[in-house]
Amino acid sequence: MQGNQQLNTVPEIKQKQVAVPEIISVTSGKGGVGKSSVSVNLAILMQQLRKKVLVLDADIHLGNVDLICGVRSRYTIADVVTKNIPLNEVIVKGPGGIDILPASSAVSELIEMEDVILRKLASAFAGLQRAYDTIIVDTGAGIASTVLSFVLGSDKVILLVTPDPASIADAYAVIKVIKHWRVALPVVMVPNRVKTEAEGESIYKKMNLMVQKFLSSFIDYGGSIVEDEHLSRSVKLQQPLVLGAPNAPVVRTLKLLNRKLMGIPINQEHAKSSFFDRFIANRRLNAEELV
Numbered sequence: 613m614q615g616n617q618q619l620n621t622v623p624e625i626k627q628k629q630v631a632v633p634e635i636i637s638v639t640s641g642k643g644g645v646g647k648s649s650v651s652v653n654l655a656i657l658m659q660q661l662r663k664k665v666l667v668l669d670a671d672i673h674l675g676n677v678d679l680i681c682g683v684r685s686r687y688t689i690a691d692v693v694t695k696n697i698p699l700n701e702v703i704v705k706g707p708g709g710i711d712i713l714p715a716s717s718a719v720s721e722l723i724e725m726e727d728v729i730l731r732k733l734a735s736a737f738a739g740l741q742r743a744y745d746t747i748i749v750d751t752g753a754g755i756a757s758t759v760l761s762f763v764l765g766s767d768k769v770i771l772l773v774t775p776d777p778a779s780i781a782d783a784y785a786v787i788k789v790i791k792h793w794r795v796a797l798p799v800v801m802v803p804n805r806v807k808t809e810a811e812g813e814s815i816y817k818k819m820n821l822m823v824q825k826f827l828s829s830f831i832d833y834g835g836s837i838v839e840d841e842h843l844s845r846s847v848k849l850q851q852p853l854v855l856g857a858p859n860a861p862v863v864r865t866l867k868l869l870n871r872k873l874m875g876i877p878i879n880q881e882h883a884k885s886s887f888f889d890r891f892i893a894n895r896r897l898n899a900e901e902l903v
């Protein structure tokens with residue numbers, strides 16, 4: 613591991629405490645609210661802090677992390693599942709030293725094979741997961757069972773929301789399901805595309821009040837990302853913002869989010885099992901409840 617090679621005293625302590633990488637999922641109720649942009653930029657910031665980071669594009673059918681990063685991938689998750697291509701041949705080097713596991717784009721043979729996909733990925737990942745300190749899982753939107761499998765299997769969840777009322781209502785639906793299944797799973801809300809930080813903080817505070825009142829729990833605040841044309845331009849240019857405009861206000865917010873995430877402890881019991889095994893376990897959980 614890159615960080616471990618450089619800090620001689622850290623690896624032993626780290627290996628004892630963390631058997632598997634920390635898994636942070638980035639999710640939302642409504643689509644198109646900035647999940648992939650935040651996943652990639654946050655991953656690069658973590659890598660800059662000498663962590664070894666993999667971005668897993670878990671929007672299995674319509675992923676576009678590779679496009680956002682401007683990398684071309686020969687294979688995708690679909691090839692792991694249908695052709696048994698080893699993961700280390702599928703994972704590509706992304707910008708800023710991160711690794712990317714690309715999703716497929718509308719590959720019809722993967723549809724309705726999600727259990728098989730997760731199982732095959734679990735065995736393909738068995739020897740590889742220790743190569744990473746952190747895996748950022750960029751999920752699809754909403755509360756479909758595959759999305760929930762990834763979210764509920766994480767150590768921490770970043771929940772993106774925009775000021776759009778539909779996005780706020782859908783975000784509450786996501787929190788409700790998470791708190792139903794894993795009340796202790798930390799949910800860090802990040803309002804995006806706000807005019808001011810105060811607007812975003814107000815969205816968070818209202819949501820947290822609802823969560824306290826109706827779900828007897830709470831969510832954390834990860835800071836607010838303002839509407840910034842640098843971000844939309846960086847997506848078009850296929851160059852992540854933290855590399856192209858490192859002084860943009862959005863980058864400052866993401867650095868604070870990263871620090872906030874590092875301060876949230878993870879559930880060590882939960883973290884013991886291998887990470888795709890957790891997703892599969894949660895998939896069974898969802899299926900039983902949601903049918």
Ligand SMILES: Nc1ncnc2c1ncn2[C@@H]1O[C@H](COP(=O)(O)OP(=O)(O)OP(=O)(O)O)[C@@H](O)[C@H]1O
Pocket residue numbers: 640642643644645646647648649650671752753804805806837838839840841843844845847
């Ligand atoms: N703070 C922002 N300021 C300006 N544009 C933004 C901001 N956040 C996101 N966008 C733009 O919104 C669009 C959608 O972003 P992104 O692809 O990251 O969302 P997503 O949640 O991953 O979408 P999907 O649900 O389709 O996967 C992109 O063009 C991105 O540039």
Ligand SMILES: [Mg+2]
Pocket residue numbers: 647648649671676750
């Ligand atoms: Mg996306």
